[in-house]
Each structure stands twice: as structure tokens, then as C-alpha cells.
Amino acid sequence: MCSVSWLLEENGYQVFFNRDEQKTRALAMPPKQYQVNGVDIIMPLDPAGGGSWISINEFGLSLCLLNNYQGIVPDGPLTSRGILLKNMSSCRNINQLTEAFQRLDLNAFAPFTLLAFAPNLTQHNGVVVAYKWDGLEHNIVETDSPLFSSGIDLARVQAHRQAKYDQLISAGKNQQSLLKFHSHHHSEQPHLGTCMHRTDAHTVSFTHLRNQQGQASMFYASGAPCEPLQPAQINQQRFTFDLAPAINL
Numbered sequence: 001m002c003s004v005s006w007l008l009e010e011n012g013y014q015v016f017f018n019r020d021e022q023k024t025r026a027l028a029m030p031p032k033q034y035q036v037n038g039v040d041i042i043m044p045l046d047p048a049g050g051g052s053w054i055s056i057n058e059f060g061l062s063l064c065l066l067n068n069y070q071g072i073v074p075d076g077p078l079t080s081r082g083i084l085l086k087n088m089s090s091c092r093n094i095n096q097l098t099e100a101f102q103r104l105d106l107n108a109f110a111p112f113t114l115l116a117f118a119p120n121l122t123q124h125n126g127v128v129v130a131y132k133w134d135g136l137e138h139n140i141v142e143t144d145s146p147l148f149s150s151g152i153d154l155a156r157v158q159a160h161r162q163a164k165y166d167q168l169i170s171a172g173k174n175q176q177s178l179l180k181f182h183s184h185h186h187s188e189q190p191h192l193g194t195c196m197h198r199t200d201a202h203t204v205s206f207t208h209l210r211n212q213q214g215q216a217s218m219f220y221a222s223g224a225p226c227e228p229l230q231p232a233q234i235n236q237q238r239f240t241f242d243l244a245p246a247i248n249l
């Protein structure tokens with residue numbers, strides 16, 4: 001249950017991500033700088049599975065994970081999809097990520113879509129890549145903003161959120177219009193809004209990734225973005241790579 005959109009620019013890219021979870025799930029650990037396979041990563045962690053759903057590394061490669069609730073869950077023991085993202089987050093580029101994906105035993109994972117944003121991705125260079133596994137087949141495809149996942153009423157969720165997205169960017173797709181999109185509510189059917197509220201689940205965090213001119217960083221806000229976030233806020237309160245010793249994972 002998540003929503004992700006992105007903005008490709010002259011000198012890099014931005015990613016906007018709402019994470020939706022069951023109300024009974026433990027709160028995530030806020031982002032820190034970790035080291036995975038010798039590569040510095042910024043990501044939040046899920047204390048339940050030990051993995052993550054979003055990351056950006058020192059090279060500027062970003063990953064986002066969407067669960068595919070409509071897929072077929074393989075039989076047998078499963079590894080957390082968040083562990084998959086954490087392990088893949090150390091890849092330096094799309095070619096390395098593709099090779100790692102093709103080596104996976106996908107039957108060890110429930111269905112998912114893994115989005116990848118290349119270090120050199122701009123509006124004039126490269127595409128956003130989706131690594132898909134539905135429990136039976138896998139494929140690697142180019143994809144467009146926005147994307148959604150939901151365990152309930154997926155077709156209507158997608159249709160409503162897409163229509164709202166199209167409305168908000170009609171006057172221009174920019175940081176401000178996408179921030180408004182990620183704080184959007186549906187007053188009568190709150191499960192349809194991008195900032196989602198249900199009796200059993202709700203939006204639990206908003207994350208913004210930015211890779212511009214070789215500078216990679218993350219903004220993270222715990223809780224539902226019920227009030228529109230302001231560009232000044234997300235542009236100032238950021239997790240950035242530093243020279244302090246990273247935590248090994």
C-alpha cells in the first residue's frame with residue numbers, strides 16, 4: 001500500500017514516496033547512513049523485517065519497493081522483500097542492479113515491483129526501470145510516474161489517484177505540485193486518497209529523494225502528510241552523506 005511519483009530534471013531527479021502500512025505494524029527507524037557491501041546508503045529501516053522500502057546510495061542510485069498484493073505468493077518460506085531492497089541498494093548502476101536481479105531466487109519472495117533511478121538519470125538521459133515479480137513471472141520494463149499499490153480496491157485507487165495526479169500537474173509538473181499530490185485526501189472514501197486512511201491501515205511516512213549534480217540526499221517525515229509539505233521544509237531538513245563512520249549491515 002504505497003504511492004510513488006517522480007520528477008526528472010535537467011540535472012537529476014526527485015522521488016516522492018508515501019508508505020502505507022497496517023496500524024498494528026511497528027514504527028520504522030528513521031533514516032541513517034549505513035554501509036552495505038562497502039557502499040554508503042541512506043535509508044530508513046523496518047524493525048519487523050530488518051529491511052527497507054526506499055534507499056539512495058553514495059553513487060546516486062535510488063531504489064523504491066512496492067508490494068504486489070495481486071500477485072501469487074510462492075509456497076514455502078519467504079525472505080522479507082525489504083531485505084531484498086537493502087541488499088540491492090549497494091549496486092552502483094542499472095547494469096549491476098539488473099545482473100543482481102537476474103541472479104535472485106525469486107521464489108523466496110512475495111510479489112513486488114522494485115523501482116530503480118540511475119545515478120545519471122535526468123529528463124534527457126535514461127529511464128526509470130521497474131523490476132517486476134508477480135509470483136509466476138518476472139520482467140524488467142521502463143515505467144512512468146506515478147505508481148501505486150494497494151491490497152484493497154486497487155483499480156479504483158489507481159483510477160482516482162491518477163486522475164488527481166493529472167489534475168495537479170496540468171499547470172506544471174514540479175516539486176510543489178507533487179507535494180500537494182502526496183498530501184491529497186478523499187473526504188468521503190479516505191482509502192482512495194494518496195494520503196490514505198482506513199480503519200486498519202494508513203499512510204505512515206513520506207520520503208523525498210533527490211540526486212542533483214552528484215549530490216544525493218533524503219528527506220523523511222514520519223506520520224501521514226495530511227498538511228501539504230513545503231519545499232523549504234524538505235529542502236532544508238535532509239539526510240545527506242557525510243564522512244562519519246557508517247554503520248555496517
